Amino acid sequence: MGTLEASGRIGAPPVSARDRLIRLFAVGEVGVIGALVVVVLFFYALEPAFLSERNIRAILTVVSFVGIIAIGQTILLVNGEFDLSVGSVAGLCAVSSAKLMTVFALPVPVAVLGGVLIGAGIGLMNGLVVVRLKIPAFIQTLGMLFIGQGLIQVVTNGYPVYPLPPSVSAVGFARPIFGLGWSFVFFIVAAIAADLMLRRTVLGRNMYATGGNPEVAKLVGIDTDRYKIGAFMLIGALAATAGMFVMADLSSGTTSIGSGWELAVIAGVVVGGVSLFGGAGTMAGGLVGILLLQVVQSGLVVIGVNANWQQIAVGIIMVLAVGLDILRRRFFIAGGAREDAAPADPSPLRSE
Amino acid sequence: MAAETDAPFVVEALSIVKRFGGATALAGVDFRVRRGEIHALLGQNGAGKSTLVKILNGVHRAGSFEGRILLDGRPVSFGSTAQARLGGVGYVPQEIEVLEQLSVAENVFAGQTGLGGRLVRQRVLERQASVLFRELGLDIAPSTLVAALTPAQRHIVMIARALAAKPAVLMLDEPTASLSGAEVDRLFILLRRLKAQGTTMIFITHRLPEVMALCDRATVLRDGRVAAELKRGEFDAGTVIAAMSGQRLSRLYPAHTPPAQSPVLLEIDGLSVAGRGHEQRALEGIDLTLRAGEILGIAGLLGSGRSELLGAIYGSVPYSGRIRVEGRAVTIRRPKDARDAAIALLTEDRKRSGLLFNLPVAKNITIGNLMLFSSGGVLNPGAERAAALRTMRDLRVKAPSPNAAVAHLSGGNQQKLLLGRVLMRQPKILLLDEPTKGVDVGTRSEIYRLIVDLAETGVGLIVVSSELEEVIGLADRCLVMADGRFVDAFERGAGSEERVLRSIAAAQAERAA
Numbered sequence: 001m002g003t004l005e006a007s008g009r010i011g012a013p014p015v016s017a018r019d020r021l022i023r024l025f026a027v028g029e030v031g032v033i034g035a036l037v038v039v040v041l042f043f044y045a046l047e048p049a050f051l052s053e054r055n056i057r058a059i060l061t062v063v064s065f066v067g068i069i070a071i072g073q074t075i076l077l078v079n080g081e082f083d084l085s086v087g088s089v090a091g092l093c094a095v096s097s098a099k100l101m102t103v104f105a106l107p108v109p110v111a112v113l114g115g116v117l118i119g120a121g122i123g124l125m126n127g128l129v130v131v132r133l134k135i136p137a138f139i140q141t142l143g144m145l146f147i148g149q150g151l152i153q154v155v156t157n158g159y160p161v162y163p164l165p166p167s168v169s170a171v172g173f174a175r176p177i178f179g180l181g182w183s184f185v186f187f188i189v190a191a192i193a194a195d196l197m198l199r200r201t202v203l204g205r206n207m208y209a210t211g212g213n214p215e216v217a218k219l220v221g222i223d224t225d226r227y228k229i230g231a232f233m234l235i236g237a238l239a240a241t242a243g244m245f246v247m248a249d250l251s252s253g254t255t256s257i258g259s260g261w262e263l264a265v266i267a268g269v270v271v272g273g274v275s276l277f278g279g280a281g282t283m284a285g286g287l288v289g290i291l292l293l294q295v296v297q298s299g300l301v302v303i304g305v306n307a308n309w310q311q312i313a314v315g316i317i318m319v320l321a322v323g324l325d326i327l328r329r330r331f332f333i334a335g336g337a338r339e340d341a342a343p344a345d346p347s348p349l350r351s352e
Numbered sequence: 353m354a355a356e357t358d359a360p361f362v363v364e365a366l367s368i369v370k371r372f373g374g375a376t377a378l379a380g381v382d383f384r385v386r387r388g389e390i391h392a393l394l395g396q397n398g399a400g401k402s403t404l405v406k407i408l409n410g411v412h413r414a415g416s417f418e419g420r421i422l423l424d425g426r427p428v429s430f431g432s433t434a435q436a437r438l439g440g441v442g443y444v445p446q447e448i449e450v451l452e453q454l455s456v457a458e459n460v461f462a463g464q465t466g467l468g469g470r471l472v473r474q475r476v477l478e479r480q481a482s483v484l485f486r487e488l489g490l491d492i493a494p495s496t497l498v499a500a501l502t503p504a505q506r507h508i509v510m511i512a513r514a515l516a517a518k519p520a521v522l523m524l525d526e527p528t529a530s531l532s533g534a535e536v537d538r539l540f541i542l543l544r545r546l547k548a549q550g551t552t553m554i555f556i557t558h559r560l561p562e563v564m565a566l567c568d569r570a571t572v573l574r575d576g577r578v579a580a581e582l583k584r585g586e587f588d589a590g591t592v593i594a595a596m597s598g599q600r601l602s603r604l605y606p607a608h609t610p611p612a613q614s615p616v617l618l619e620i621d622g623l624s625v626a627g628r629g630h631e632q633r634a635l636e637g638i639d640l641t642l643r644a645g646e647i648l649g650i651a652g653l654l655g656s657g658r659s660e661l662l663g664a665i666y667g668s669v670p671y672s673g674r675i676r677v678e679g680r681a682v683t684i685r686r687p688k689d690a691r692d693a694a695i696a697l698l699t700e701d702r703k704r705s706g707l708l709f710n711l712p713v714a715k716n717i718t719i720g721n722l723m724l725f726s727s728g729g730v731l732n733p734g735a736e737r738a739a740a741l742r743t744m745r746d747l748r749v750k751a752p753s754p755n756a757a758v759a760h761l762s763g764g765n766q767q768k769l770l771l772g773r774v775l776m777r778q779p780k781i782l783l784l785d786e787p788t789k790g791v792d793v794g795t796r797s798e799i800y801r802l803i804v805d806l807a808e809t810g811v812g813l814i815v816v817s818s819e820l821e822e823v824i825g826l827a828d829r830c831l832v833m834a835d836g837r838f839v840d841a842f843e844r845g846a847g848s849e850e851r852v853l854r855s856i857a858a859a860q861a862e863r864a865a
Contacts, residue, residue, distance in 0.1 A: 201729050206719075209719050
């Protein structure tokens with residue numbers, strides 16, 4: 001009984017310098033944007049060529065591929081689930097659409113649509129298994145990662161699908177803005193749309209409720225199952241899209257497309273403050289996180305650090321970022337307003 | 353079977369005072385238990401039973417309350433539940449807490465060190481467990497996985513776990529709440545055997561027949577004070593019920609007269625809900641009618657089926673039976689169906705099924721009501737914020753700002769926030785499950801006022817509360833629930849806490865016979 005009365009009531013807060021600082025840090029993206037600026041300046045100081053046009057373009061091109069999937073991963077994480085199969089889904093959809101346009105000689109738009117549908121179909125399957133059979137997303141999508149890798153080999157027999165119709169290569173080689181490809185244009189448009197969706201629509205708000213506490217969400221009338229399945233389908237379709245952009249870029253349905261992306265995507269959005277426990281994080285944060293990791297990897301190459309150290313850096317940054325985020329929430333947001341009598345919240349990430 | 357009346361005290365809790373914020377849960381309680389007796393601790397919800405239990409078992413640690421605790425005459429101060437356990441207080445919680453994937457023996461000795469060195473030796477554990485089980489006269493093989501046991505057997509494993517630490521006193525918190533009649537009988541045989549072996553026990557329950565069958569003495573709490581200390585032979589249902597209900601701090605309930613002839617809003621025929629696991633049905637053929645402007649109270653103890661009733665009407669619990677809203681038959685499969693039929697629910701458990709801790713105050717108010725501030729699925733942030741601010745002002749939700757974290761609000765303000773959420777779509781039928789649980793006195797009267805105001809505007813309300821006085825004080829008509837059925841009904845002014853408790857006790861006695 002009555003333990004809740006124990007937490008003190010808060011009056012109108014005086015606006016002091018400390019409060020301003022707290023409010024600043026309470027905005028999740030500030031930390032990761034600050035880190036990005038520091039890292040960029042660091043590499044620039046060591047090697048001015050880091051900010052060369054060519055290098056920036058190279059970074060943004062990679063970000064556009066991985067970022068397309070990160071859009072889906074951020075939305076899925078907000079809904080309280082995640083997907084480890086995105087890399088192999090990207091590869092599978094790329095080689096499948098390549099087969100459709102070569103072996104089956106389908107028109108390119110139809111083959112591309114086929115690739116997207118395969119991605120969405122796999123997402124539907126992931127979503128149904130997770131939501132209806134209540135198999136954890138970790139298991140289901142890890143399984144799908146292996147299944148996808150196997151299917152890539154089945155579809156291609158291990159050989160790249162080549163040559164592709166000229167229109168595919170034309171899309172791959174086109175540089176519509178700032179010397180960046182169509183994948184970048186798609187990435188930016190999709191990112192803006194997804195950001196607006198999360199922040200400004202009923203759909204987006206209901207997603208935060210679904211990920212924050214599915215029981216509450218159901219009780220206020222939200223069909224949480226449908227939201228989760230939809231988010232799985234979206235990330236499947238986006239993974240397919242990213243895979244096909246890489247295929248166009250390479251002018252070849254290579255079997256290694258997407259390999260290793262799943263971890264890069266999750267690490268990136270988590271660095272950007274998207275909670276693995278659901279219901280917290282923003283599109284801007286997730287995508288800046290992706291950019292930060294890419295900048296670090298590229299910077300290490302530019303200043304001539306051994307490639308093996310890049311992975312080590314990524315690992316350290318991810319753990320640091322999540323650790324700092326947990327501390328930030330604990331100190332700046334939870335703010336010690338609870339007395340010892342109040343029951344402890346099981347997860348510090350939820351008690352924001 | 354009666355314990356010697358002059359046996360020394362094993363437990364003495366003296367002048368215990370415990371406050372939560374402004375509310376006083378225990379106001380100077382003296383509680384003494386003699387060696388070898390089974391001592392009943394009785395009282396309504398909110399009387400202070402659980403607080404006293406938590407002080408004795410170390411949940412409320414030493415220093416967070418006033419007063420002294422003596423165990424075998426020596427003062428003790430527990431900083432944690434582990435210390436209380438080592439110090440000689442065995443506690444069997446009401447909820448079953450077992451490690452399903454471990455064996456019975458491992459569960460019994462979980463948390464105990466010094467058995468077979470650093471590494472746990474399965475053999476040693478099982479031998480020790482079988483010794484213990486022989487003493488207790490139990491026939492559960494120590495190597496069995498707990499996952500394979502029935503709820504009753506799991507409860508016994510928990511009792512064995514508490515006894516394994518050789519406690520000076522064993523506290524049993526509503527041990528019969530989830531047991532069937534036959535299982536209760538077996539449990540009582542075990543408890544009598546323990547008593548014969550000299551174990552001192554504190555027995556916390558709501559069920560009076562059990563107290564009379566088992567206990568030597570009883571302490572009755574009311575409003576954080578000891579209302580009566582009774583010896584065997586002194587307690588019959590009448591005395592105990594009188595002590596439990598007595599004259600309570602009178603709260604002001606706003607006056608309300610339901611309209612004489614108002615349309616029927618909700619009609620329920622033959623509503624049944626399946627029980628969990630092996631239990632019988634949670635609800636058995638409930639009939640109920642609610643009129644516009646009426647406050648219908650449902651009084652019942654925990655596990656009586658009252659939460660299932662609200663859950664069925666709101667679509668979160670599957671049911672069979674017929675529900676009609678304003679004369680139209682409706683099928684309610686999920687909460688959305690209920691909301692579309694203008695039914696709203698204020699849930700009992702704010703933390704688990706009410707608040708969204710990942711969203712700030714304003715968004716917690718508007719969630720589920722977003723259709724009011726959007727067109728084509730696109731939110732209008734200005735309209736949303738204005739509506740949230742209006743709700744905060746109307747219901748006087750005190751928060752630093754609409755963007756504050758809900759975790760920072762007091763229980764009362766969280767409750768008003770949730771009321772604001774469910775009222776935003778102007779429901780015609782409002783279901784309130786424990787509307788003032790964990791809420792301060794000031795907010796309580798605000799919530800009572802609001803309930804009556806809503807009834808005045810023609811909303812039909814169903815109020816469920818385990819605080820009998822609250823149900824009786826608020827309701828125009830009160831239904832008493834026990835074991836999934838209505839066992840009594842009375843109009844405003846015709847009933848009392850005593851009547852409710854008697855009806856429930858009679859129903860339980862009838863069930864047990």
